[in-house]
Amino acid sequence: IKNDSSDIEISYHFMPIFGNTEHRIGEGWKDKGGYAAFSQHTHKVCAAYPYLELHKDIWQGNQPKTSAISHLMIKAVQCLVDEGVVNNEVDSSLQHRTQFEEFVWQVRLAFFRDAKDIGNMQVLMGIARAMQLPLAEIQRVLDDGTALAAVCRDIELRDGFRVEGSPT
DSSP states (O other): OOOOGGGOOOOOOOOOTTSSHIIIIIITTGGGTHHHHHHHHHHHHHTTOTTOOOOTTTTTSSOOSOSHHHHHHHHHHHHHHHTTSSOOSOBGGGTSBOHHHHHHHHHHIIIIITOOOTTSHHHHHHHHHHTTOOHHHHHHHHHTSHHHHHHHHHHHHHHHHTOOSSOO
């Protein structure tokens, strides 16, 4: 048996578990203390992962209205990887991540560490701009429906495999 990390291929899929945060948290957690209680819950869950930096006010300020916009943007970058527009090589300057993986990481940091509203396309475009990703190409796959179709496919896969949460 060959045990080599190059034999492992990761297939990334994204699903909007928090498609409507006002419903999921605002209404769903209303009797438990709303966003403040969900913030405390998030802190408790993340305590098991000491390498994560979590903003003290997570979910209490700059609450995204949806996670779907961030997933749409992530899928746009992933589509460009599939098209060969965005480099898919592991980069040692990105802590051995690909540009796509780094973009996903930067989006997570923006929300969890920096408490930015990642439901805002301008925030996400700012991350892409800072990473020098091809904004015109990203806009193209957003505009022509390619990225949205990819998100919809991930939702179909979620439903088909009966995935209930994230990460999975």
